[in-house]
Amino acid sequence: MPVLELRGISQEFGGLRALDGIDLQVPRHAIFGIIGPNGAGKTTLFNVITGIYPPTEGQLLFQQQPIASWSSHKVARLGVGRTFQNIRLFNRLSVLDNVKVAANWNRSAGFWASILGLPSYSREQKHCQEKAEALIDMLGLYDKRMEYAQSLSYGEQRRLEIARALIAEPSLLLLDEPAAGMNSSEKIELMDLIWKIRDDMQLTILLVEHDMHLVMSICEQIAVLDYGRKIAEGRPEQIKSDPRVIQSYLGVEA
Amino acid sequence: MRFLEQWITQIIDPYYLRIIILVGINIIMALGLNITTGVTGQLSMGHAGFMSLGAYTSAIVSLKMGAPFWMALLAGSTIAAVFGFIIGLPALRLEGDYLAIVTIGFAEIVRVFFLNFEPGGKAVGLSGIPQETSFTLVLLITLVVIFFTQRLLSSRLGKAMYAVRENEIAAEACGINTTHLKVLSFVLGAFLGGLGGALYAHYMYYISPQDFDFMRSIEILNMVVLGGLGSIPGSILGAAILTILPEMLRVVAEYRMLFYGALLVLLMIFRPNGLFGDMRVYDLIKTRRAKGEKPCQS
Incomplete structure (x- = not known):
């Protein structure tokens, strides 16, 4: 039973289709990665899941419960925690x-x-x-x-x-680029931390990250977005060798 | 209580006593605006509107209905709080300067309303309001308000209000109902504004719409900003300084407002976050310790 399920989620801003019919199933206790080039819609996807934007189309199920267009604090109270790409703390x-x-x-x-x-x-x-x-x-x-x-x-x-x-004590934790701006030793610590919180707190982690080493090492499953569409999904090794992913995001190794 | 009142009126000059009472009333109103603007970050530039509603409601309740004083106070602050709720609703869609304009508009509507309101004496105002506000009462109410404001701001609800000011999106993502808190902050701010207004009316004998104009709103906002947004000691000190200062500056006669303005400018240059903005006992102790430790290290 997936913790989070997206069925045909689309998000339009004016004429721009930021997300285009995304289907996604995040299994319980998984560390699930979302990757893709800049502007692919990864953060928008997080914002839709956490209720910041109501999706234009599609269904959003959290533990079988439809939560599309719920307000943000209600989604949070239900058990969805998140961090932000551009840190948003209560500074003072x-x-x-x-x-x-x-x-x-x-x-x-x-x-x-x-x-x-x-x-x-x-x-x-x-x-x-x-x-x-x-x-x-x-x-x-x-x-x-x-x-x-x-x-x-x-x-x-x-x-x-x-x-x-x-x-x-969320049951789903969304991490938006947790390793951004970290050096390699901090990244290793972060990886240990992610494993630890997943195991100790029995939660599911969905993360967006650009650091391929980190994503490939800790994620059990990865979805790749490009121009708001999901172009691939699978285990890290499958993603690494997927020709569409290589072409649009990973690039050809010299 | 009566004894304290008699004793105070004997030992303090009536002129100074009047200033002290006005300081107390301004502290109550500044603490109210501090909750809305200082803590929750909803810029309100129409606090005089709430003050006016509190003053007129309580005065009419006292004069026309002959109700006891406590009832007049309660009626004044409650009516103001109801309007705080109504003004809080647009606050959910507006931010910063846009919200400020709505609140200015609200205060102007209230002013113009009382300017044309028959039972309120129109432009002439209301006079002969019983002078029930005494030093002891203002002292007591001020202390109670300080106590509960302190209680609120150090509680989780208060911290959540600060969180709304600091980052609304993050606050929502933490499960905080920002809508609820913004409206609550307006209701509380308006309640205290109305309470201050009611005390004011029952101290001055006489009120007119001019007492609650835009400059009054700015004056209360100044107290909060000068003291430091979100700080209770700041609002108290801000209210005290901005009430006493114009009186002290009477010696320079017609240059009074010039000095007043210059002082405000200087304060904002040297302490842009207000006198007590972002200042905590913890930091003071730490700085002192750090200073004390330095000689040992070298």
Whole structure:
């Protein structure tokens, strides 16, 4: 049973067809890669899945539930976490607050409980604090937990985004170019991290990435987009040798 | 309470007491606008509109219906909050300068409405409002408002409001209902604006539409910006400075507003984020520690 299923998803911006009839099935606990040249529609696909744009056409099923044109926060509450290609942190909140603010909005205390400090709220806060600290520690940001997010280095900011996406215990995590701007040792660490969170937290990971080494090493299945269409799908070795993929994206090795 | 009131009026000169009370009222209104604009980042340039609604509603409730003071206060702030909700709705589709224009328009509509509103005395205004607002009451309400604002802003809901200001798309992706929070921020801001207006009306005896013009909105916005967006101590200090400063500048007579403007410009040059913007106790301690450690390292 796939966690996420796309049936004929299309997205038009004015006259531009950014996504054209995408069908995709992401199996549970997979690390699923999406690759393709710039402008192929990879980030648009993420934005459609997370409810930022309602798709023009097609069906979107998350755990069998149709979620097309749901608002973004509802999709998130259902269990879809994500990071962004151009980092979007809450810059003038501390590292800890960045993570805590994303925790269980499903059953969070309301306005009155918050300002009156009712026991239900305090209990929730304590639980949330512990969970956030554990996550921050796992991502190696514990020493920086009180710093403003804007004062972190680029790599730390990327990790913080992952921590923030994980606190709500999503069943599907979308990573938009997680390795962008990282050096090779950071990329190796990132790969270990992705494996670790998939195994420890029992989730499914869908990622967009340009680093072919990383994609080919960690993804169990890959879909290739070009001009908004899916041109290939399969295991890494199949993708590497697919003539259409080589022609439109990978290029011929000299 | 009565004893404190008597004692205060004995030891403080009425002129200074008046300024102190106005500082308190302005703190309440600035804290309200701080929630909308400072914390949630929804630029509102029509806070005087809410103040006006609170002032007129409470005055009419007091004068025409003879209701007790607390009821007038509650009526004023509630009506303002209802309008805060209505103005919050376009805020969902608009951002920044566009939203600012809508809020300016709203405040102007309110002003023109009261300019033509028979029970509100039209352009002449309303006079003879019972002077119920006392020093003790303003002090008490100000403290309560500070307490609850602090509570709200340090809660998860408050942090989520900051998150909306920092990055709306990311906030949504974290499961935060940004629509809900933006409207809530307008309702809370308007409620406090209305409360301030109601206290103001019951302090001044007399209100007229000119008391709540565009410049008043700008003045309250200045307090929040000067103090530092999103900071409670900032709003308090901003309100205090901008209430006291024009009084202190009376010595330079007609150049008063010139100095006032120049001071604002200077402050914004030297502290572009406001007096307390982005300032936290944690950073202060850390800087101090870092300074203390340096000699040891060398």
